[in-house]
Amino acid sequence: MLKTLSSFFLSVLVMAQVNLAFADGMPKPWGLGLQESASPSHARITEFHDMMLWIISAVVLFVFLLLVYVVVRYSKEVNKKPETFTHHVLLEVIWTVIPVVILIVIAVPSFKLLYYTDRTAEPEMTLKVTGYQWYWGYEYPDHDDKSFSAYMIPDAEINADKGEVRLLSTDEKVVLPVDTNIQILVTAADVIHSFAVPSLGLKTDAIPGRLNETWVRIEKPGVYYGQCSELCGKDHAYMPIEIHAVSKEDFQAWAQK
DSSP states (O other): OHHHHHHHHHHHHHHHHHHHHSOSBSOOTTOOSSOOOOSHHHHHHHHHHHHHHHHHHHHHHHHHHHHHHHHHHTSTTTOSSOOOOOOOHHHHHHHHHHHHHHHHHHHHHHHHHHHHHHOOSSOSEEEEEEEETTEEEEEETTTTTEEEEEOBOOGGGOOGGGTOOTTTOBSSOEEEESSOOEEEEEEESSSOEEEEEGGGTEEEEEOBTOOEEEEEOOOSOEEEEEEEOSOOSTTGGGOEEEEEEEOHHHHHHHHTO
């Protein structure tokens, strides 16, 4: 038993050390909470998430304590003679007004966040993303219509020395400049997909025959990973997204190749 526990805690420590070696824009072993923010959109999503967590926790705690009180206060042993009242106007007003106030507190920042992440008023460049079974196509209409398709690197070809990650690395990388308002147009060529990069606050459905819009402003250089987030067939789990955020100068040099 002692040996088993020792092995368990040792594995936890090892995973914690491995955790430090991964890039910021990807899931981490034993991770808790949302990924580290790399864009203003994700930062606001995280703030809203944290606010909701406090509200939900308070509601759950209140309901739990109320149930405990009712079970104890009105048990057969304590309450020998059952109450006969059926209405309490003040109480009914309170339990109607308080939920309405809570919903308003949630709705206002929710709509503000929804409209903020919807689109950017002044895009500095555009990236078009097209979902296929089972890979992604990318186009840069502002840069001589540069385009390519990105496929997941098979397990047998993963090279950890190059920083490649199983199930997340792609043969072609999406390169984007930091500190730039980037308009992202998302569509699909066959079935419904979803373009999602958690650390950038991106998740937009790719629908055949329809062009959906979102945007991103990456705040720091790095590698950010995502995946298709809509069931799209047998290889749905093998449609990763790999974004390399670089300086504006490095992006221009890459775009001119």
